[in-house]
Amino acid sequence: MRLSGYSNDARVALAIENSFDPDASPTRKGGLGLKNVRNRLEARHGKDAIMRVTAENGNFKVELSFPAEIADLPAKAPAALPAEAPRAVPSKVPTKVPSKVQS
Numbered sequence: 001m002r003l004s005g006y007s008n009d010a011r012v013a014l015a016i017e018n019s020f021d022p023d024a025s026p027t028r029k030g031g032l033g034l035k036n037v038r039n040r041l042e043a044r045h046g047k048d049a050i051m052r053v054t055a056e057n058g059n060f061k062v063e064l065s066f067p068a069e070i071a072d073l074p075a076k077a078p079a080a081l082p083a084e085a086p087r088a089v090p091s092k093v094p095t096k097v098p099s100k101v102q103s
Contacts, residue, residue, distance in 0.1 A: 012068050017061035034062065041066060 001018040034053060041049035041064065050065040 007068055010068055011065055014064045015061060017059055019058050020055070020060050022055075022058055037062075037064075 001016070003014070003016050005012070005014045007013070034051075038051050041051055045066045048067050050063075052061075052063040054061045054063075
């Protein structure tokens, strides 16, 4: 699985992709998780949110793009990360997705 993301002053773009065997029979049908993500994006951002799902050449990819928001940061940062949180990001994780994500 590969997760990549990009942000500028106006938008956030994320891409999540993984390989799959196109000849394998599906274990589940319906895509409830994808439907939930689409509904949440639409509820929060309306037509400003974009979700693109592709499955081709053995690669499944979901691309999201939505308006960037600035969150209020806590007055004091936590002293330590929770024990279950990863402490570092692997160096091979890409840091950009294409700037144009279309539905």
